[in-house]
Amino acid sequence: IAQNDAALVLANLEDLYPADITTVLYELNAQQSKYVLDLLEPEVGSEILSSLDAEIRNNFLKNFTSEEIARYVNLMESDDAVDVLNEQKVQVREEVISLLDNEEKAADIIDLLHYEEDSAGGLMAKELIKVNINWRVGQCIDEIRRQAETVEQVYGVYVVDDKDKLLGRLGLKTLILASDHTPIDQLFDPDVIRIESYKKDTDVVEIMQKYNLDSIPVVDAQNKLLGRITIDDVLDVIQEQAETTRQLMTGITENIEEDDSILRLSRARLPWLLIAMIGGLMGARLIKVFEAEISLIPAMAMFTPLITATGGNVGIQSSSLIIQTLAHNSLIQDNFSRRLLKVLLVALINACVISGLVLSFNVILEEDLRLAVVVSVALFSVVVLSSIMGTVTPMLLDKMGINPAVAAGPFITTANDLLGLAVYFLVAHLLLLDFFQK
Amino acid sequence: IAQNDAALVLANLEDLYPADITTVLYELNAQQSKYVLDLLEPEVGSEILSSLDAEIRNNFLKNFTSEEIARYVNLMESDDAVDVLNEQKVQVREEVISLLDNEEKAADIIDLLHYEEDSAGGLMAKELIKVNINWRVGQCIDEIRRQAETVEQVYGVYVVDDKDKLLGRLGLKTLILASDHTPIDQLFDPDVIRIESYKKDTDVVEIMQKYNLDSIPVVDAQNKLLGRITIDDVLDVIQEQAETTRQLMTGITENIEEDDSILRLSRARLPWLLIAMIGGLMGARLIKVFEAEISLIPAMAMFTPLITATGGNVGIQSSSLIIQTLAHNSLIQDNFSRRLLKVLLVALINACVISGLVLSFNVILEEDLRLAVVVSVALFSVVVLSSIMGTVTPMLLDKMGINPAVAAGPFITTANDLLGLAVYFLVAHLLLLDFFQK
Missing domain, CATH: 1.25.60.10 (MgtE N-terminal domain-like)
Known part of the structure; x- marks a missing residue:
């Protein structure tokens, strides 16, 4: 065209x-x-x-x-x-x-x-309409007229004193309904929520959401009015936050976009892959320890992927759920043991269903009965243990002040792989010994 | 207290x-x-x-x-x-x-x-200020005064005809700057973006974000003004969306919170666990096919967790990245082959690093050299294949109109587990044959 x-x-x-x-x-x-x-x-x-x-x-x-x-x-x-x-x-x-x-x-x-890009100062715009506390409504409207060109979206007018200190806010609705001669100090709302310029952008999001604000004035440490942040800027921050969490959960360490350079993309993805690799190598060592069991029933090797995958999935589900709860109400000191009991009950239900189904399949497919029992017992234990680990790890990280989302992705998966293998072979070791003693 | x-x-x-x-x-x-x-x-x-x-x-x-x-x-x-x-x-x-x-x-x-809860109608509020096109500014201000009690946040005034059809919008700024006698039809902006009540809430989010709106009028099929949606309602929808995506990506099928009942929590988590279970059982069958190779080198079983975990992690990283791109600009018909080439290059770099490291480890740990080679070749192929699959699957789902996030979680992991196993044993089969022929 x-x-x-x-x-x-x-x-x-x-x-x-x-x-x-x-x-x-x-x-x-x-x-x-x-x-x-x-x-x-x-x-x-x-x-x-x-x-x-x-x-x-x-x-x-x-x-x-x-x-x-x-x-x-x-x-x-x-x-x-x-x-x-x-x-x-x-x-x-x-x-x-x-x-x-x-x-x-x-x-x-x-x-x-x-200002730092991720601070309140970095989000704010300088364009705003401010009026002096000693003015009347008429002067205020003149000021809006004067600024109408530069300030695109007017949500309200900020009231300041002679030294530019923020005193309050005046909604446009109030202004429309007032007569030209009314003094500003009889109309304005002194109870305006403000934010200091050095605060983090995530604090801005939290405050604006909590108090349902469409704009917020930014002040310096002396309460001098510096600028204002509007809701559309905050929308961008919210979406960036969601993306960062998602990336952390899927094992990407830097905030990257698909358009970034190939080297940068590789670098952002490698750290977790390397951690997973080390986990995998440790898993290999672990299996080596149980070589005796494998040589007894070589078919045991068949089920390691099932065990590790189930542990991984359960772990990610659990951590995803607890991370969501932590994000919502990080302040609530909810009953820790009650929460763990609930996680445990859910895990028990899922564990019964899965290990029951796998047992039936294995019986139908006429696998070695000893093996079938070992697999199902191991699966049951793995589901329960992974649920607990997937729930407790993010809570601990959160307590330590680390973003719990880092724990939801490859970390939990890798840890659960190892856990699953250990449980599987331990169960095999114990049960097989038992079988042979009979 | x-x-x-x-x-x-x-x-x-x-x-x-x-x-x-x-x-x-x-x-x-x-x-x-x-x-x-x-x-x-x-x-x-x-x-x-x-x-x-x-x-x-x-x-x-x-x-x-x-x-x-x-x-x-x-x-x-x-x-x-x-x-x-x-x-x-x-x-x-x-x-x-x-x-x-x-x-x-x-x-x-x-x-x-x-109205459906997830439609524009379900989001809107009835409280709004509407004025007739034939009024003057003075009447308009009287109407605002009359409604001031019920309408908490006024962003603007909607202009309608005698039949309540939406004609346009009048910003508060314009209203403040106009004199009482100006007729509305000389002031109002007829170019107002509106949304039909039956549209999805996600469409509302998209439109309000695209055009940077703080509120949007909702109309019926005949353009009759029904209500309005404000930005704070949209914030809630955005957060719900982010949560749903995250849950889909971590294998949770229903929108649940930790406070839900134990049964509901179990039910939401079971479907993906069952799919993963079936994948695991299929994996077991697959391994059985290659029993000959395992009996040749029993230590082969040691590395299955490493192979499947790496494949799963690479797949999730790739799909997470492409889903993010799709969410941002779903309309762009970007150069498909160029994108795939880039994914491939990133995958090749990561594949070299990982398989090289694993090879060195295995040589240092004095594993069977044949096995070490098989493992590294398999790892290399798995990283490349998983990257491609993790990228292409979400793109295909998106084309088919399915939310690509469902592909990011357990689905990709399960598929990649199977893919990884198949590649591993196939490589073993081919290379070992080769070794033995020498």
């Missing part, structure tokens, strides 16, 4: 929302995207750039000169501008900043670049 | 936000919580009840009479009220509705109960 017919492209895109144009751009390559973007209004272009995924945007901006980037950054909200600049090389970043014609924005951006 | 000293309890709780009182209640049992709640203002109480987790709330409301529940439901927003009522038995639900003194709210609730 983008074969240089500018008029046609424009006609097609004109009626679309920026977000829809973004979807179209995802299907084009970097050159084609630049061509389309150059045709659009700079306002639309900057909105599209803000909404692109970091990797795609980065790839894309490589074809832009610093002047071109500056033109778009000029029109972005300060938090989006900082996100874009943070992805650029230092040189490009400095160049772009020096090229911004909006001096206030340039100062805001330089200020915001100082 | 709650030992009947009402005044003391009240004094302690008075200054807290409802969300903080909720945290306190989580630490008390149902009776104590009821005691505290009875002391508080009904407005605060209803807010607390709305914010409780479904299971805890349910447990808690068992101690309440229908009259008491009705008193709180009366003060809730319609969507929260419906959530609470949906958790009650039909009889309690009907009783509570008949006891509501606010008839409009009762009608709204009955209406909302008709």
